[in-house]
Amino acid sequence: MIDICILGTCGMMPLPGRWLSCALVRNGSTLTLFDCGEGTQVPWKSVGWGFRQLGAICFSHMHADHVAGLPGVLFMVAHAGRTEPLHIYGPIGTSYVIEGLRRIAPEMPYPIFIHELKGDEHFELPGGLQASCAQASHGMPCLAYRAELPRRPAFQAEKAQSLGLPVQLWSRLQRGEILEYNGQTIHPEQVLGAPRRGISFAYITDTRPTQAMNKLAQDVDLLVCESMYDDPEDLPLARANAHMYAEESAGIAKAAGAHQLILTHFSPKINDPRQAEKAARTVFANTRAAKDGMIVSLDFDNTH
Incomplete structure (x- = not known):
């Protein structure tokens, strides 16, 4: 089983009741974090999953709303007693940014290994998750991720x-x-x-829709995808800022044959994410707008 908790749903800046967009994945006793904006440890603490079992962090890109929470998380993981290695994955330039952030968190009781990825690469995440990534279209090095838990025959x-x-x-x-x-x-x-289908999810944020995103999310059980905007009239903004509006995100889910879509990374100007959900459902019916703290569980028993 894989549990995915949407810790925060906001893009650009945290708001009262809405933390910055990130996702925490639990597979058995292991944890993997996707993005880490400022204050990430606060909603994480509310979930009650603990910090010690964090084995990896996957960064989409190096904008502040996705990385500025790293020092606080590192301290919480250290306070929880971790001594095992922590692996950090991200696009080209990740090492430089992490080095700067760690000047206020210089010494940890566990080793930290940084892996810079170019896209179209495969690697292993904690708990036997088989991961891959693809280059997103955001005007700077940015990655989207896919993770799969194989199922034995x-x-x-x-x-x-x-x-x-x-x-x-x-x-x-x-x-x-x-x-x-x-x-x-x-x-x-x-x-x-005979071989049996495993379970999988994709995490896509801060990008324009591309064929690479469709391919990455092919047949996933869950697609977690940005919806920075909720109105087609915002398309010029989406293009200028290299983001998507809800119907475009739903278009990826439809083209990829995803089984369900969770929208997240909403602009601060979006007061009611249910509007994004409504717009996306015109393209892909099985869509929900994420709420902070939402947990989605994927199990072999409910896959096709």
């Missing part, structure tokens, strides 16, 4: 029994090992069923 006990394999060896085959037993070589595919 079903173990077929009757086939293992027909081969005379002791139960104690079954788990090794489930893990993909090849066994030598009783003079025969046993391959995992001899006792495993």
